[in-house]
Amino acid sequence: MNKDLRKVLAFPYILWMIGFTIIPLSLIFIYGLTDRNGSFTLSNVLSIFAKDHFKALLLSIILSIVSTAICLVMAFPLALTLKSKKLNKGSLIVFIFILPMWMNFLLRTLAWLSLLEKNGIINTILNFLHLPSLNIINTPAAIILGMVYNYLPFMVLPIYNVLEKIDDNTINAARDLGANTMQTLTKVIIPLSIPGIVSGITMVFVPALTTFVISNILGGSKVLLIGNVIEQEFTKGSNWNLGSGLSLVMMIFILISMAFIAKYDKDGEGMSV
Amino acid sequence: MSTSLIDLEHISKSFDGEIVLDDLNLSIKENSFVTLLGPSGCGKTTTLRIIGGFAQADTGRVIFDGKDISNLPPNKRNLNTVFQKYALFPHMNIAENIAFGLKIKNKSKAYIDDKIKYALKLVNLSGYENRNINLLSGGQQQRIAIARAIVNEPKVLLLDEPLGALDLKLRQDMQYELIRLKNELGITFVYVTHDQEEALTMSDTIVVMNQGYIQQMGTPEQIYNEPENAFVADFIGESNIIGGTMVQDKLVDIFGAKFACVDVGFGTNKPVDVVIRPEDIDLVEPEKGTLVGRVTHLIFKGVHYEMEVTTPNGYEWLVHSTDMFPVGKEVGISVDPFDIQIMNKPESEDEEAVGVNE
Numbered sequence: 001m002n003k004d005l006r007k008v009l010a011f012p013y014i015l016w017m018i019g020f021t022i023i024p025l026s027l028i029f030i031y032g033l034t035d036r037n038g039s040f041t042l043s044n045v046l047s048i049f050a051k052d053h054f055k056a057l058l059l060s061i062i063l064s065i066v067s068t069a070i071c072l073v074m075a076f077p078l079a080l081t082l083k084s085k086k087l088n089k090g091s092l093i094v095f096i097f098i099l100p101m102w103m104n105f106l107l108r109t110l111a112w113l114s115l116l117e118k119n120g121i122i123n124t125i126l127n128f129l130h131l132p133s134l135n136i137i138n139t140p141a142a143i144i145l146g147m148v149y150n151y152l153p154f155m156v157l158p159i160y161n162v163l164e165k166i167d168d169n170t171i172n173a174a175r176d177l178g179a180n181t182m183q184t185l186t187k188v189i190i191p192l193s194i195p196g197i198v199s200g201i202t203m204v205f206v207p208a209l210t211t212f213v214i215s216n217i218l219g220g221s222k223v224l225l226i227g228n229v230i231e232q233e234f235t236k237g238s239n240w241n242l243g244s245g246l247s248l249v250m251m252i253f254i255l256i257s258m259a260f261i262a263k264y265d266k267d268g269e270g271m272s273v
Numbered sequence: 274m275s276t277s278l279i280d281l282e283h284i285s286k287s288f289d290g291e292i293v294l295d296d297l298n299l300s301i302k303e304n305s306f307v308t309l310l311g312p313s314g315c316g317k318t319t320t321l322r323i324i325g326g327f328a329q330a331d332t333g334r335v336i337f338d339g340k341d342i343s344n345l346p347p348n349k350r351n352l353n354t355v356f357q358k359y360a361l362f363p364h365m366n367i368a369e370n371i372a373f374g375l376k377i378k379n380k381s382k383a384y385i386d387d388k389i390k391y392a393l394k395l396v397n398l399s400g401y402e403n404r405n406i407n408l409l410s411g412g413q414q415q416r417i418a419i420a421r422a423i424v425n426e427p428k429v430l431l432l433d434e435p436l437g438a439l440d441l442k443l444r445q446d447m448q449y450e451l452i453r454l455k456n457e458l459g460i461t462f463v464y465v466t467h468d469q470e471e472a473l474t475m476s477d478t479i480v481v482m483n484q485g486y487i488q489q490m491g492t493p494e495q496i497y498n499e500p501e502n503a504f505v506a507d508f509i510g511e512s513n514i515i516g517g518t519m520v521q522d523k524l525v526d527i528f529g530a531k532f533a534c535v536d537v538g539f540g541t542n543k544p545v546d547v548v549i550r551p552e553d554i555d556l557v558e559p560e561k562g563t564l565v566g567r568v569t570h571l572i573f574k575g576v577h578y579e580m581e582v583t584t585p586n587g588y589e590w591l592v593h594s595t596d597m598f599p600v601g602k603e604v605g606i607s608v609d610p611f612d613i614q615i616m617n618k619p620e621s622e623d624e625e626a627v628g629v630n631e
Binding site: 170180 | 325326327346347348353354356357358360361362363364373374377378421422425
C-alpha cells in the first residue's frame with residue numbers, strides 16, 4: 001500500500017478528530033480563558049477556589065478516592081482468583097463480570113435508584129422482613145456505591161491483564177526460594193502488577209472525579225460534585241466561560257493521571273483492556 | 274539404599290483423566306547427577322515438579338533425606354529449582370534476584386553480599402550485581418537463575434530443561450559449566466531434558482522415561498551400549514533395530530545369517546530384537562561379510578559418512594563410517610560380537626506402546 005493511499009484511509013478519522021476533539025477542546029480553552037466580552041481573564045479558572053466550587057471539588061476528590069480504594073480492595077483479590085482459575089473457567093467469570101458493562105451506564109445507575117429509593121425494592125424487602133429501612137439515597141454513600149458499581153470492571157480488567165501475564169514459574173520460583181504465600185504476594189505478585197494497579201486506579205479515579213450523572217441520579221440535588229457544578233454552569237447558569245474554566249482545572253487532574261500511567265505502565269500493559 | 278537422598282515411591286499422577294505417571298519408583302543417590310530423559314509428554318517434568326513441590330502426586334510418597342515431604346509446600350523443602358526460561362524476577366536487578374531467598378530467611382546483609390559475590394563468581398558473572406535482568410542474554414539469565422538457586426545451599430538442585438532456549442554453541446559450553454558447578458558444589462543435580470546428547474555428556478545416571486514409565490535407568494554407557502528395549506535404543510542415538518532369532522547362547526540369526534554375539538540366557542530359537550549402532554557396522558569386501566548388501570545412499574556428515582546399505586531382503590542398514598563406499602557398490606556387513614545388543618521382544622502392551630517412531 002503506498003503512502004498516499006494510507007493518508008486517504010486515515011482521512012475520515014482525522015476529520016472526526018478535528019471536528020469533535022480538537023475544535024471543541026480549543027473552544028473550551030477559549031471560553032475558559034475569556035470573559036463574556038471576550039477579553040482574556042484567569043478568573044474562570046481561579047474561581048475553582050470560590051467556596052462552593054472548592055467544596056464540590058474537595059467532595060469529588062474524597063468520594064473518588066474512597067470509591068477507588070474500595071474498587072482496588074475488591075478487584076485485586078478477584079483478579080488474583082481469576083488468574084488461578086484453571087482452563088477457561090477464568091474467562092467465563094470475566095465474561096459474566098463484564099456482562100453488565102454492555103448495558104447502558106445510565107440504565108445501570110437508574111436501576112440503583114429504584115433499588116435504593118425510600119420506597120424502593122431494597123426497602124420494600126427490608127420492611128417486609130421487619131428490618132430497619134436503609135436510607136442512603138441522596139447521600140455520598142449512595143454516590144460511592146454507584147461509582148464502585150459502575151467503575152469496578154475498569155479496576156479489575158487492567159489488574160487481571162497484568163496478573164495474567166505473570167509467568168506461573170515466576171511465582172513458583174518465589175515459593176521455591178522459600179517465600180510463603182504472603183511473601184510471594186507482597187514481594188513478587190504485587191510489585192509485578194503495579195502497572196495494572198496504576199492503570200486501574202486512573203481509570204476509576206478520573207471518571208469518578210468528573211462524573212455528574214451518578215451524583216445527579218443517586219445524590220438527588222443534595223450532593224453537589226464538581227461535575228455537577230460544571231454541568232449546571234453549562235445548562236442552567238448558561239455561563240459557558242465559567243464552566244469551561246472549571247473544566248480546564250479538571251483537565252489538569254486528568255493530565256496528572258496520564259503522567260502517572262506513563263510512568264508506571266511503560267508498556268501499556270494495564271491499558272490493553 | 275542408605276545413600277539415597279530422594280526416593281519416589283509408587284508415584285502416580287494424572288491430569289484430566291490422562292495418566293502422566295504410573296506407579297513410578299525412583300531412587301536418587303546423594304551427590305549424583307541424575308538426568309530424566311524422554312520425549313515431551315513422557316512425565317519427566319511432572320516428576321521434577323513433584324519433587325519440587327509444585328505438583329502433588331495422586332498416590333505415592335516423596336522421601337527426602339529420610340523424611341516424607343509429600344505434603345510439604347515448595348518453600349519448606351530444602352531444594353531449589355532452575356526453571357525452564359529461568360523465571361527471574363523482572364522487577365529486581367541481578368543482586369536482588371540472587372538475594373531473594375536469603376532475604377526471606379532474614380540473613381544478615383554482610384552474609385547476603387558475600388553470597389552474591391560468591392555466586393556471581395561461581396557462574397562467571399562477577400561485577401554484574403546491578404545490571405538489569407531484562408538486558409541479559411539467555412545464557413547470562415541462565416547463570417543468574419542458577420546463582421539465585423544455589424546461594425540457598427540446597428541439597429538438591431532441580432533443573433528443568435535449563436538449556437532448552439539457548440543456541441547450540443552456548444548449550445555445549447553450559448554443559449561443561451554445569452558439570453564444573455556440580456563438582457564444585459558437591460550437591461545432587463536432578464536434570465530434565467529431551468536432549469540425549471546433554472544427558473549422555475553430563476549425567477552419572479540417566480533415567481529414560483516414556484509415557485509415564487521408566488524405560489531404563491543406568492550410566493550413560495549402559496544406556497547407550499546396552500539399551501534394554503527398542504524405545505531406549507531408538508531414543509538414544511541412531512540404531513538399527515532388527516527382528517532376529519536367538520539360535521543359542523552367543524549366536525543370533527539375522528536375515529538368515531548367523532552373527533556371533535556375547536549375550537546369553539535368551540533360550541534357544543527365541544525371537545529377539547537386535548540393536549546394532551550404525552558406527553559399529555564394519556563394511557568389508559563382500560566375501561568377508563556375514564551379510565552382503567549394496568550401498569544405496571551416501572551423505573557426507575563431516576566427521577563420518579552416513580550410508581544406507583540395502584540387503585537383498587530389502588532392509589536398509591544405517592552405517593556410519595569414516596571410509597567412503599560409493600552408491601551402487603556391493604559390500605559385506607560385519608559386526609564385532611560385543612557390538613551386538615540383544616533385547617527381548619516387547620512383552621507387555623506398555624512396552625509395545627513405546628513406538629519406535631517417537
